[in-house]
Amino acid sequence: MKDICFVFMQGYGPQSVEEKQRLYMLLRNLNFNGESLPASVSEPYTPTAQKFGSGTSAEGLYSPELRGELGAGLLDLHAMDDTGLLSEDVDSEPFEPSPFMPKEIDDDEDDMITGSQLGPADNYNAVTSEKEISTRENNVAKIKVVVRKRPLNRKELSRKEDDAVAVHDSSSLTVYEPKLKVDLTAYVEQHEFCFDAVLDEDVSNDEVYRETVERIIPIIFQRTKATCFAYGQTGSGKTYTMQPLPLRAAQDMIRLLQQPVYRNQNFKLWLSYFEIYGGKLYDLLSDRRHLLMREDGKKQVCIVGLQEFEVSDVQVVREYIERGNAARSTGSTGANEESSRSHAILQLAVKKHIIVTETRRQRDRDANEAKNTKAVGKISFIDLAGSERGADTTDNDRQTRIEGAEINKSLLALKECIRALDNDQIHIPFRGSKLTEVLRDSFVV
Ligand SMILES: Nc1ncnc2c1ncn2[C@@H]1O[C@H](COP(=O)(O)OP(=O)(O)OP(=O)(O)O)[C@@H](O)[C@H]1O
Numbered sequence: 001m002k003d004i005c006f007v008f009m010q011g012y013g014p015q016s017v018e019e020k021q022r023l024y025m026l027l028r029n030l031n032f033n034g035e036s037l038p039a040s041v042s043e044p045y046t047p048t049a050q051k052f053g054s055g056t057s058a059e060g061l062y063s064p065e066l067r068g069e070l071g072a073g074l075l076d077l078h079a080m081d082d083t084g085l086l087s088e089d090v091d092s093e094p095f096e097p098s099p100f101m102p103k104e105i106d107d108d109e110d111d112m113i114t115g116s117q118l119g120p121a122d123n124y125n126a127v128t129s130e131k132e133i134s135t136r137e138n139n140v141a142k143i144k145v146v147v148r149k150r151p152l153n154r155k156e157l158s159r160k161e162d163d164a165v166a167v168h169d170s171s172s173l174t175v176y177e178p179k180l181k182v183d184l185t186a187y188v189e190q191h192e193f194c195f196d197a198v199l200d201e202d203v204s205n206d207e208v209y210r211e212t213v214e215r216i217i218p219i220i221f222q223r224t225k226a227t228c229f230a231y232g233q234t235g236s237g238k239t240y241t242m243q244p245l246p247l248r249a250a251q252d253m254i255r256l257l258q259q260p261v262y263r264n265q266n267f268k269l270w271l272s273y274f275e276i277y278g279g280k281l282y283d284l285l286s287d288r289r290h291l292l293m294r295e296d297g298k299k300q301v302c303i304v305g306l307q308e309f310e311v312s313d314v315q316v317v318r319e320y321i322e323r324g325n326a327a328r329s330t331g332s333t334g335a336n337e338e339s340s341r342s343h344a345i346l347q348l349a350v351k352k353h354i355i356v357t358e359t360r361r362q363r364d365r366d367a368n369e370a371k372n373t374k375a376v377g378k379i380s381f382i383d384l385a386g387s388e389r390g391a392d393t394t395d396n397d398r399q400t401r402i403e404g405a406e407i408n409k410s411l412l413a414l415k416e417c418i419r420a421l422d423n424d425q426i427h428i429p430f431r432g433s434k435l436t437e438v439l440r441d442s443f444v445v
Contacts, residue, residue, distance in 0.1 A: 150237035151201040167200040220377035234386030242383040250317040273324035277342035284324035349378040410435040
């Protein structure tokens with residue numbers, strides 16, 4: 001079997017329920033974990049208005065039993081913010097629309113989903129045209145789902161396994177699912193999917209960067225936060241895909257920092273890296289120091305004690321990333337010898353350093369100007385731990401199974417939050433896991 005890793009991009013700024021629901025729609029159908037694939041799909045699933053327009057055609061895809069055990073992921077690292085974004089004193093070009101936003105938007109069609117276009121089996125809530133309009137007008141959160149196919153690994157090749165995924169073009173693929181009839185005759189079911197982008201197995205990490213992160217780097221300097229996360233089952237290539245991205249992003253950010261417009265404003269780049277392992281937070285750049293998560297008076301989640309480092313050199317960024325990677329919790333699963341056993345979160349924050357004059361007493365004491373910083377924008381890279389099927393755990397020891405259970409639990413909690421959002425529930429179960437607690441603000445508009 002070939003596996004697929006999803007790279008999901010989320011632009012920050014004001015977010016709408018509609019965008020999040022759309023993401024949920026996209027991702028909850030992406031469980032290629034053998035047993036959770038749809039039993040029968042007569043038409044391809046397309047996460048755009050055109051396909052939703054087909055009414056019941058893809059009905060089977062949306063029934064709860066076909067969603068699979070571990071569904072979608074939706075992350076937002078407002079949660080990690082203990083400071084609001086700088087709202088003034090930033091000289092920049094006018095605020096840019098999302099790089100994922102089509103330049104020209106046709107009023108009545110394309111990428112927006114209308115209530116009338118939804119299939120009856122789907123309890124996706126109708127999106128009113130009024131909301132659509134306001135969404136467009138506000139240029140709100142932009143989501144991009146990119147799928148990367150990985151090549152067969154040595155084990156799969158030696159077992160002469162079939163290639164289960166065929167990439168057709170830059171936005172669609174087919175998954176071939178081997179099945180057995182009741183009389184044990186083998187047959188293959190085909191499932192077609194469309195995404196914002198599909199990258200074939202020969203695509204390099206550099207191309208992944210260009211397709212996903214590159215375009216949002218400039219807007220991080222314009223009071224924007226973005227999150228890129230990798231979702232997929234264990235061994236699907238999440239870490240392989242995610243690890244090079246922050247370094248490439250840092251390279252571009254450092255280059256931008258040299259530009260007079262940002263240099264003159266004293267913009268600097270800061271890096272932090274932590275993981276959520278077994279429901280606990282650890283600083284990967286500070287000897288795995290146990291971190292505590294607290295809520296402040298404004299119900300903002302703060303990670304107390306998380307170390308941030310100012311970086312101005314790509315080589316230094318590389319060293320920090322390597323140090324953090326080395327500190328990450330890894331283990332071995334049936335599907336991946338070097339499996340990440342944690343959710344890793346690397347953040348690159350642009351901050352404006354403000355020279356402030358302290359109180360008279362302090363000034364007298366210090367006679368120096370004190371420095372202060374204010375967040376301008378931030379990009380977060382999240383390498384989620386892989387979801388695991390029962391079949392992946394047969395060879396695992398007790399510890400690995402416990403870890404797997406914890407990982408699945410947290411991804412399930414993530415799914416529950418997204419499902420609650422999808423159902424417009426008032427109560428969103430953030431407290432289901434540390435992951436969802438930390439990412440709480442992503443579910444709150
Ligand atoms: N696109 C690719 N091209 C070549 N090799 C790949 C690709 N994707 C993944 N691999 C290889 O597959 C193996 C598993 O990848 P990786 O560790 O990134 O999976 P993962 O999804 O992070 O798994 P886990 O959730 O268990 O941590 C690694 O040896 C990696 O080098």
